[in-house]
Amino acid sequence: MEEIMNTIIFACSTLRKELLAAMKENNNHTPIFFLPREVHTDPKFLHTYVQDKIDRFCQVDRIVICTSGCGGGTIGLTATTAEIVIPRTRDCLDILLSGNSLSTLERNYEGVFFTDSWLDFTRNSPLDLDKLEAERGKEGAAKFIKKLYGRINQFYIIDTGCYDLTPVRKYVRRMAHILNGTVEEIQGQYGILKKIAKNQFDEDFLILRKGDTVPHGFTFPVSTK
Secondary structure, three states: OOOOOOEEEEEOHHHHHHHHHHHHHOOOOOOEEEOOHHHHHOHHHHHHHHHHHHHHOOOOOEEEEEOOOHHHOOOOOEOOOOEEEEEOOOOHHHHHHOOOOHHHOEEOOOEEEEOHHHHHHHHOOOOOHHHHHHHHHHHHHHHHHHHHHOOOOEEEEEEOOOOOOHHHHHHHHHHHHHOOOEEEEEEOOOHHHHHHHOOOOOOOEEEEOOOOEOOOOOOOOOEEO
């Protein structure tokens, strides 16, 4: 493990359980600031919010931004006050699916991925199946879901070992039934988060010196299944 600098971490709330597990395992007590739910669906707000936080932290050496590509919301962020470290991942799903190296990461981009955090996010959105059924009835909700998802009907539950799979399985199977789809459980090693907890910033991360800006195309190419 490299020498620990005066560091803070900004992280997406969908990574909370896995990041906290990695930090606990490595006895890392770096302060973590979880971003509000609203930034998850608005890249422009994400950019403005995170840049404002970067500008305000003037007494740290390093800021780890654990949100990755996220719809382009991190492109153009500037290291105004400290060194910035950011995973070269496209989004939080890549982070959860990552292993020892992003060079070996594979992902089905036509699939729909769930963890308990993503289920919680879905339940708090207008697209929650229970809300749709309450508003439109089961038949109307099913019709809406089919139109929304189109031909996409492959569901994946990412098992990170940090949460109870039971409620996620139940919800996802309902969705798959409506779409005549499939459900597969896959392992999520969340290697990127483990590297952050170990202060192990290798080629899977973009490291910006003070004054540098996050460029376009900084994410690592990911193989598709």
